[in-house]
Amino acid sequence: MTVRGLIAALTQQENLNFLLTNRIPRAALTRFMGWFSRIENPVVRDMSIACWRLFSELDLSEARKTSFKSLHDCFVRELRPGLRPVDPDPAVVVSPCDAIIGAHGRIEETELFQIKGAPYSLLDLLGDPALVEQHRNGRFITLRLMSSMYHRFHAPHDFRIERVTFVHGDVWNVNPIALKRVERLFCRNERAVIQTRLATGEALTLVPVAAILVASLRLHFLDLTLNAQSRGPTVFPCDTSVRKGDELGWFEHGSTIIVLAPDHFEFCDNVVDSARIKAGQPLMRRPAARTVRTS
Known part of the structure; x- marks a missing residue:
């Protein structure tokens, strides 16, 4: 051997x-x-x-x-140009990163799960009741980056970044073994809640979660690196428009990104448990265009 x-x-x-x-x-x-x-x-x-x-x-x-x-x-290496082409279909939300697909599905009211039989709540994850309501009964998908993978992540769609909330926490491992044993693990670990809105008004939220050896997150649009010295919760107001595929930042090793989307979004056919996906490949599809009124 x-x-x-x-x-x-x-x-x-x-x-x-x-x-x-x-x-x-x-x-x-x-x-x-x-x-x-x-x-x-x-x-x-x-x-x-x-x-x-x-x-x-x-x-x-x-x-x-x-x-x-x-x-x-x-x-934090860059890749050679052209290796992660972005699906150009405006109805498609793409994967923000290279990853292994983990738990995904419908959010039941405000409850989702890290693996089967291990639920956690949106409020514990996000800490913002108003944002919780925007994702009630919506869709979620967990994308786990292995340590050997490409660690930069990108905008999954054209959107406007409205706010980032950094939540200080622990650094448990996020592998499947730990997810089975540590309740509400994603809600315990350090994380950033990146609130965005599509041109149609729909909320799309990214939650990069830290892990052991991985408690540092670079966000280009804020020109900040968030880490253990960044006490939270800390809110960073933002008003930045980005295009699908634009680089948003990087993890300093590997970890997890949870994507939260509206209830009418549909998972693409390639979204299968434990399948590998690359940045820019289809993740979800928006049905016929609709506009959401915001206030």
Whole structure:
């Protein structure tokens, strides 16, 4: 058995996986990783990337650069132009990121789930009763980024960003093993609630959620990096229009984005549990155009 195979076999043992990735000083390790990943030393960089390859299916063949200053530089790498074409259909909402499709479906009143049998509430996730009402009985989808994936995320449709709320919290792992064991995990972790509105007035909300080693989120449109030093909840008013496919920011490692949409949106045929999806590919479809009155 290869080293990678042995590591995979060990980490698939649920008790061991949960112990190694959660029953440790999560916040301290995350802060350390944030510092360590930025060391610009060729030996540290090369050993770190080699170790990363042991634990994941890291593929740098799509990267725009062929060399990196640091581990962090590799984490937030750009891709070569043209590798993530955006579906041009104006009725289609695309995936904001490369991801594995997790829990998705209809929001039952104000309840959704992180995995089957593990519900949580919109109010606990968003913290804003008015925004909760906009998504009551709507649609949701959970997009999980693996550590080896492309970590930048993009606008899933043309919209206007109205507000960002940063919520300070924990940094539990967000893998399926932790989602089965930690109740309301997404509501416990650090996260940003990005409120947007389509030209038709429909609300589309993105919730990037941090995880262990991943408590830093870069948002270009605010020229901010939100992390453990950003105490929350903190509200950042915004009035920025973006086009479908525009880069919004990046995670400093990998994590999760929850997308909330109106009830009349429909999931596209490629949205299947555990399927892989790439940024720019169809995610949801808006039916015949409608205008929502806002006030």
